[in-house]
Amino acid sequence: MTDEKSSSGDGAEDVPPEDMKASHADRDQVVEILRDAAGDGRLTTEELEERVAAALAARTIDDLAGLTRDLPVSPSPTDPSTWSEDVVEINQRFGTLHRSGSWEVPRRLDIRMHGGDVKLDFTEAVISHDVLDLDAYVSVGGNLVLVVKPGIEVVTDDVTVGVGEVKDRTLSSDGDVPVVLRVNVAGRIRGGDVVVRHPRRTLGQWVRGESSV
Template sequence: MPGEIRPTGVPSAAGAPLAPPPLRASHADRDRVVDILTVAAGDGLLSAAELDERLETALSARTLDELAPLTADLPAAAGTPLAAAPDVKDVVRVDNRGGSFRRVDRWVVPRRMEVRSEWGEVVLDFTRAVITQDTLRIDMDVRGSSLVLVTRPGIVVDADELTVAFGKVDIRPAAGPATPVGLRVVLAGELEFGKVRARPPRRNFLRWLLRRPAALPALTG
C-alpha cells in the first residue's frame, strides 16, 4: 500500500505521523522582521551587505521558518518578545493651509487618512513607519498643494481613484515587480492645481538606514 503524501509532496512511510507544514508568514510578520533588521543596522550590529541580504530574504519569505534565522543572532529577538502592537488609529485627518505637514521616522500608519491641503505641502515618509495592515486609503482634497509619499520596498501607490484637474501625478516604484507587496496606498478624491509624487528615499535605501552620506560621483576628464 503506498505511503501517505506529505503537504510538501514527499511520501512518508506507511503509518508514520505526518510532519506539520511550515506556517505561512503574513505581511505583519515580515514587517516586524524588517523593523528589527533596520534598527539593528542603525545600531551597528549589521553591515550594509548583511542588511541588504537579510532584507531581501525577509521581503520574499513565505514561511515563519524562513524569517526566524534572520533575527536569531540579534538582541532585539534573542529571548525577548517583540514590543506590543502599537495603537493604530482608524482615521487621521490633516487640514493644512499654506503650511507644511510632515510625518517622518517611526510614526504609526493609520487605517485611513483624510488629507485636505491648500497652497502647502504634505509629506508622508514611510521608510521607518510602523505598518500594521496591508492597505492605507488616503481621501484627498488637495488644491494648489503637493503631496509627497516617500516609500520603501514593498509599498505600492495606486492613484486610479484620484480625480486630477490641472495637476500632476508622478509615481516611482521603490523596488522591482518581484518584491512582495506589504502595503498598498490607495489615493482617492480630488487633486486640483497640485502635484502628487511617490518616490523612494533620495539616497540609497540602505545608506539612508545607516545614516551614511551618499557616494560622491566619480570625476571625469
C-alpha cells in the same frame, strides 16, 4: 425678466481656490505660523519682518500660501505626532504637512490641505495594516508626495489631478518584493502633482554608488 445669475450664490464655485480672497483670520493664521518658524530658527528676523508685511498685505489665498509653503506647521490638535487611531482626519490651512520617522500608519487617512504641500514618508513608518485608504484634497497648487520603500505599493487610479500630473517613479524599480502595504489614493489635487518616489540618496550613498533603500 430677472437675471437668475445675479441672484445666485453659485458664482464663487467657478473661482479657483488660489484666487479666493483672503480673510483676516487667514492672514492671522499665516502670521502665527511665521512667528513660530522664526522662534524655531527657521526664519531670520529680516525674513520674518518681510513675510509678515507680505501676509498682512495679501489679497488672495495664493498670496498667503507662498509665504508658508517651505515651513512646517506648529503642533496643534491635529498634530501628526498623535496619529495612532484607525481613522485620522486632518484639516489644515497653510504650511506643510510632513510626516516621517516611526509614525504609525492608520487604516484610513483623510486629509484636507488648503495652501500647502503634503509629504508622507513611509520608509520608517510603523505598518500594522496591509491597506491604507488615503483620501486627499489638496488645493492652491499644493503637491502630494509619498516617499516609499520596496514592498509599499501606491495605487492612484481614483485620484483626480487638475493642472499637475501623477509621477510614480517606483514602478520599474521594486521588482518582486512582497507587498506589505497597499496605499489606495483617492481625492483631488488642484494645481499640484502627485509624486510617488523612493527616498533620495545621501551624499555618502551617492559617492559609494549605493541605493537609498
